[in-house]
Amino acid sequence: MTGRSIPWLKFTAPANFYTLAQRLVPWLWPAAALCAVAGLYMGFFVAPPDHQQGDAYRILFIHVPTAWMGMLLYLLLAAYGAIFLVWRIKMADIMARAIAPTGALMTFLSLWTGALWGAPTWGTFWVWDARLTSTLILLFLFLGYMALHAASDDREKGGRAASLLAIIGAVNVPIIYFSVEWWYNLHQGVSVMRSDGPSMADSMLAALLLMIAAFWIYAGAIVLRRAQAEALSREARTEWAQAAAAGRLTREQRERAAVGIEGNRPPLESGGQT
Amino acid sequence: MWDGIGDFLAMGGYALYVWGAFGMVALGLLLEGILVARRRRQVRARLQRQSRRPAAARNQGE
Numbered sequence: 001m002t003g004r005s006i007p008w009l010k011f012t013a014p015a016n017f018y019t020l021a022q023r024l025v026p027w028l029w030p031a032a033a034l035c036a037v038a039g040l041y042m043g044f045f046v047a048p049p050d051h052q053q054g055d056a057y058r059i060l061f062i063h064v065p066t067a068w069m070g071m072l073l074y075l076l077l078a079a080y081g082a083i084f085l086v087w088r089i090k091m092a093d094i095m096a097r098a099i100a101p102t103g104a105l106m107t108f109l110s111l112w113t114g115a116l117w118g119a120p121t122w123g124t125f126w127v128w129d130a131r132l133t134s135t136l137i138l139l140f141l142f143l144g145y146m147a148l149h150a151a152s153d154d155r156e157k158g159g160r161a162a163s164l165l166a167i168i169g170a171v172n173v174p175i176i177y178f179s180v181e182w183w184y185n186l187h188q189g190v191s192v193m194r195s196d197g198p199s200m201a202d203s204m205l206a207a208l209l210l211m212i213a214a215f216w217i218y219a220g221a222i223v224l225r226r227a228q229a230e231a232l233s234r235e236a237r238t239e240w241a242q243a244a245a246a247g248r249l250t251r252e253q254r255e256r257a258a259v260g261i262e263g264n265r266p267p268l269e270s271g272g273q274t
Numbered sequence: 275m276w277d278g279i280g281d282f283l284a285m286g287g288y289a290l291y292v293w294g295a296f297g298m299v300a301l302g303l304l305l306e307g308i309l310v311a312r313r314r315r316q317v318r319a320r321l322q323r324q325s326r327r328p329a330a331a332r333n334q335g336e
Contacts, residue, residue, distance in 0.1 A: 046275075054287065055288050059292060063295070066299065101306070109302050112298050112299075116291045116294045117291065225310050225311075225314060226313070229310070233320075236324060242322070245319075246318075
């Protein structure tokens with residue numbers, strides 16, 4: 001019952017998290033699809049061709065969202081890594097591990113779409129400038145996190161080492177973000193988050209924002225699904241996980257599981273070395 | 275805005291780049307969706323097997 005007085009700790013219990021995700025995700029898929037369809041329609045049928053780049057600029061509608069998602073997911077990964085290191089909350093490690101593959105995919109896609117955009121506009125698929133190089137490092141950080149986590153037989157140890165890597169690697173995110181201002185770059189500067197307002201047509205901006213929303217929601221849904229599978233797998237021997245796998249997790253089972261977690265291992269007092 | 279489907283697919287001469295970019299994104303997301311759905315099915319199936327055989331589950335779970 002301690003969970004009642006501190007509501008935000010409620011979802012540190014995998015059983016509560018599982019149920020929340022189970023309710024949330026069925027709404028996220030159609031929401032993401034709706035945003036994507038609207039964004040693609042705006043991007044391909046309403047937004048006019050660019051006066052310099054013609055129709056090649058339409059890659060922007062997937063390049064910017066994937067690049068932002070990569071950075072955002074990395075910050076989340078580092079934040080969950082820090083929570084796991086400090087408070088030993090198992091659910092934080094599950095979330096971090098669920099985020100990493102999607103973050104790696106988004107970063108890869110931003111590099112891929114960027115290369116295909118650079119080829120016709122810059123005349124090259126790749127250049128070792130600050131933004132591209134730091135984004136490549138971001139991809140390696142995601143992959144490194146996953147490899148390090150999987151390398152150790154002891155999941156607790158692997159999780160701690162990987163979390164540390166995630167936290168240290170977080171310095172790379174501001175480097176990516178500000179690289180276009182700090183160094184001479186082939187990559188163009190900021191065009192959406194400007195103090196004098198976005199530097200593009202309204203229909204282009206609307207398409208871009210819809211696509212960004214679609215990628216946000218998609219990433220949320222897929223990460224929650226992966227975290228659910230991971231939570232079930234780790235809790236395989238518990239009553240709630242077996243009931244959930246069979247699709248009949250009751251409220252009583254869930255609350256019993258949550259009390260078990262909060263009763264045995266108060267998340268805020270479980271420091272110390274093992 | 276487009277002069278028929280052929281004009282749309284040609285993307286003003288940038289077809290390879292635009293569709294190469296959008297195609298890879300679609301492929302990536304599709305693949306991720308399939309992989310996560312499969313993992314989910316596998317985990318659920320494993321747990322259902324375990325709950326049917328409690329003794330075996332204890333040995334396998336360690």
